Amino acid sequence: MTTPRVERSPILEQIAADFAQRVESSNGHSTPELHALRRQAFDEFQRLGIPTVRHEEWKYTNLFPLLAKGFHLPPHRRELPSLDAVLAPLRRWGRVVSLLDGLLLPHQDEPDLLRPLSEALRDQRWFERLGRLAPFEGNAIVAWNTALFADGVALRVTNEQTEPLVAVSVLDGRGGNIAVHERHLLEVAPGASLTLVLVQRVLGEGEALLNQVLEGWIGENASLTLVLVQDAPQTAHAITTHELELARSARLELITVSIGGGFLRNMPAARLVGEGADAQLYGLTLADGSMLVDHHTTVEHRVAHCTSNELYKAILDGRSTGVFNGKILVQPNAQKTSAYQANRNIVLSSRATINTKPQLEIFANDVRCTHGCTVGRLDREALFYLRSRGLSKKEAEALLLAAFAEEITAKVPIESLRTDLNAHIEHLLHTDELA
Amino acid sequence: MAEPILRIRNLHARVGETEILRGVNLDVYPGQLHAIMGPNGSGKSTLAAVLAGREDYEVTEGEVLFDGKNLLEMDPEERAREGLFLAFQYPVEIPGVSTATFLKTALNELRKHRGQEPLDAMEFMNLMRERAALVKIDPTFFSRSVNEGFSGGEKKRNEIFQLAMLEPRLAILDETDSGLDIDALKIVADGVNALRSPARAFLVITHYQRLLNYIVPDVVHVLYRGRIIKTGPKELALELEAKGYEWVTETDEVAL
Numbered sequence: 001m002t003t004p005r006v007e008r009s010p011i012l013e014q015i016a017a018d019f020a021q022r023v024e025s026s027n028g029h030s031t032p033e034l035h036a037l038r039r040q041a042f043d044e045f046q047r048l049g050i051p052t053v054r055h056e057e058w059k060y061t062n063l064f065p066l067l068a069k070g071f072h073l074p075p076h077r078r079e080l081p082s083l084d085a086v087l088a089p090l091r092r093w094g095r096v097v098s099l100l101d102g103l104l105l106p107h108q109d110e111p112d113l114l115r116p117l118s119e120a121l122r123d124q125r126w127f128e129r130l131g132r133l134a135p136f137e138g139n140a141i142v143a144w145n146t147a148l149f150a151d152g153v154a155l156r157v158t159n160e161q162t163e164p165l166v167a168v169s170v171l172d173g174r175g176g177n178i179a180v181h182e183r184h185l186l187e188v189a190p191g192a193s194l195t196l197v198l199v200q201r202v203l204g205e206g207e208a209l210l211n212q213v214l215e216g217w218i219g220e221n222a223s224l225t226l227v228l229v230q231d232a233p234q235t236a237h238a239i240t241t242h243e244l245e246l247a248r249s250a251r252l253e254l255i256t257v258s259i260g261g262g263f264l265r266n267m268p269a270a271r272l273v274g275e276g277a278d279a280q281l282y283g284l285t286l287a288d289g290s291m292l293v294d295h296h297t298t299v300e301h302r303v304a305h306c307t308s309n310e311l312y313k314a315i316l317d318g319r320s321t322g323v324f325n326g327k328i329l330v331q332p333n334a335q336k337t338s339a340y341q342a343n344r345n346i347v348l349s350s351r352a353t354i355n356t357k358p359q360l361e362i363f364a365n366d367v368r369c370t371h372g373c374t375v376g377r378l379d380r381e382a383l384f385y386l387r388s389r390g391l392s393k394k395e396a397e398a399l400l401l402a403a404f405a406e407e408i409t410a411k412v413p414i415e416s417l418r419t420d421l422n423a424h425i426e427h428l429l430h431t432d433e434l435a
Numbered sequence: 436m437a438e439p440i441l442r443i444r445n446l447h448a449r450v451g452e453t454e455i456l457r458g459v460n461l462d463v464y465p466g467q468l469h470a471i472m473g474p475n476g477s478g479k480s481t482l483a484a485v486l487a488g489r490e491d492y493e494v495t496e497g498e499v500l501f502d503g504k505n506l507l508e509m510d511p512e513e514r515a516r517e518g519l520f521l522a523f524q525y526p527v528e529i530p531g532v533s534t535a536t537f538l539k540t541a542l543n544e545l546r547k548h549r550g551q552e553p554l555d556a557m558e559f560m561n562l563m564r565e566r567a568a569l570v571k572i573d574p575t576f577f578s579r580s581v582n583e584g585f586s587g588g589e590k591k592r593n594e595i596f597q598l599a600m601l602e603p604r605l606a607i608l609d610e611t612d613s614g615l616d617i618d619a620l621k622i623v624a625d626g627v628n629a630l631r632s633p634a635r636a637f638l639v640i641t642h643y644q645r646l647l648n649y650i651v652p653d654v655v656h657v658l659y660r661g662r663i664i665k666t667g668p669k670e671l672a673l674e675l676e677a678k679g680y681e682w683v684t685e686t687d688e689v690a691l
């Protein structure tokens with residue numbers, strides 16, 4: 001890690017003003033402990049500064065052009081916009097809960113499972129969890145989030161949830177460019193299970209940056225399927241930090257589908273802390289134009305007899321940038337670990353770039369760990385075969401690319417969502433720029 | 436006699452600096468089935484690939500007319516839409532693309548070209564079932580990825596199944612018989628025979644007389660070093676089987 005540096009800039013000044021605004025607006029609404037925590041986090045953020053490309057973890061992902069667009073915290077709201085049009089299509093996927101600019105909206109489909117984080121944090125047991133999996137020390141993004149988060153949800157699942165839960169983050173860009181910081185705590189109790197879909201929507205013409213931090217505990221024998229749907233127009237940007245801890249025999253499936261948006265940086269981490277836990281991470285990037293999609297994954301094996309598997313695929317066209325950084329950490333005690341990682345990329349345009357890096361840190365000796373990465377173009381033999389049956393070049397390419405992508409969407413356990421994603425992908429593949 | 440479906444005149448093709456086809460001449464008429472034999476490396480697959488439009492080969496001389504149209508200036512897909520079909524020597528595996536999706540896209544593409552409406556899901560399913568039965572392909576294959584994990588014999592039968600679906604004007608079979616056991620050979624041959632018609636022609640590349648016992652050719656050619664050096668009736672295949680290629684290649688060398 002390079003030395004942290006403080007940059008004096010309008011961007012930082014804006015963030016300092018944001019902090020002052022946050023402090024003022026939360027006066028009287030939150031506990032002194034939370035105030036203190038936000039203050040510490042802000043100090044840490046100021047100490048660290050915004051990571052630059054000199055920072056190893058941000059080498060290929062430059063935050064500055066994004067932040068230079070100028071984002072403000074959402075203004076104080078007088079009346080709620082109608083979200084019917086935004087929410088209706090999502091109801092096909094499951095029960096919908098919605099957040100507007102980080103605030104949980106009332107009249108939710110599922111009031112028993114979750115409540116606003118701000119409310120939950122008054123309870124010491126929830127408050128103690130804040131920052132346990134995602135500490136702000138040394139992490140500018142989390143520090144920024146901790147200092148400024150508007151709100152979020154505290155979600156606790158104690159049984160088997162058969163119907164998926166869809167949490168939509170609506171960002172109101174009607175009044176200009178906004179940055180919304182969301183913070184979520186999630187507990188899947190022992191033996192319980194949940195499928196959670198996270199999706200982002202933007203209202204209006206402004207650009208919207210979501211800085212989302214989620215800390216999740218998956219209990220013994222519990223299972224979580226987390227689907228991150230990034231399919232919004234290019235005015236939607238996101239920096240996500242999803243820290244998940246897996247207890248004994250817990251299971252995690254994380255599926256990230258990044259097929260729309262401007263700047264997307266995802267930092268999921270699965271920490272396997274109980275024996276027999278299993279984490280499966282899947283990711284799909286489909287990017288064109290000037291889109292940037294960065295998947296920075298961490299899988300940490302802390303104890304023995306756990307399994308993990310990662311498959312990330314990307315199709316890059318236009319001037320887009322893809323980044324995959326897959327860190328696998330096997331701690332000294334984690335014998336009999338089995339960890340796999342694969343990253344497959346298809347680059348369609350000479351102006352598109354992919355930066356891919358496996359990062360294996362293995363401190364145990366009895367482990368099975370493999371990784372592989374490919375960067376290529378479409379299979380020429382397959383293209384010729386399809387064309388020789390009458391498919392146009394474009395059609396053949398679209399068919400092959402869709403097949404490549406669908407290996408990931410096939411992991412999505414919700415049929416309607418899978419269908420929507422595949423249709424969206426096919427549409428993108430048939431538009432001009434891609435293929 | 437009718438116009439030929441395929442007319443090849445003095446066709447030369449090369450890869451890089453190596454000339455592989457060195458002046459091929461061939462006329463194939465409607466209803467005919469021509470067998471092309473010849474030793475390994477003589478250029479049989481190259482001829483098939485050049486006809487199908489593979490871009491690795493550069494045609495340096497000659498012309499090919501397909502139903503009177505200049506074949507060589509068409510893209511591979513245009514050739515297919517005009518009715519040319521190549522059963523590959525090595526069919527390609529296409530993970531993630533189901534046989535049904537693939538064939539439906541291909542068939543509707545051909546139908547569009549012929550000015551026909553696309554088939555609806557029901558009609559298409561029925562047609563698949565009917566044609567699959569012709570080469571004893573199990574309907575469970577429809578949802579499987581194209582050729583993925585198919586045995587060698589299944590891949591070859593799948594090629595003939597596609598042929599049956601797409602109903603080409605000219606079908607080129609590149610060693611469809613190799614790698615087949617006796618039963619599968621019989622199935623493929625029966626399939627081909629069922630698909631023979633007065634409006635369709637076949638070009639069957641093979642090493643073995645065995646196949647030609649089932650699929651009886653009208654004409655047999657020997658391709659050698661990029662040229663057709665001998666053409667004869669079906670008995671020529673038997674003679675080759677008995678005497679080997681040396682018998683014809685020696686005469687060829689004399690002729691050169």
Ligand SMILES: Nc1ncnc2c1ncn2[C@@H]1O[C@H](COP(=O)(O)OP(=O)(O)OP(=O)(O)O)[C@@H](O)[C@H]1O
Binds near residue numbers: 455473479480481482
């Ligand atoms: N793409 C290519 N690049 C280089 N050489 C090639 C290529 N394709 C064919 N050749 C060469 O051209 C010659 C003819 O090959 P071709 O595959 O047409 O033979 P064939 O008659 O089909 O042989 P077989 O009976 O073994 O299938 C061979 O010497 C082969 O190595």
Ligand SMILES: [Mg+2]
Binds near residue numbers: 479480524609610
């Ligand atoms: Mg060959």
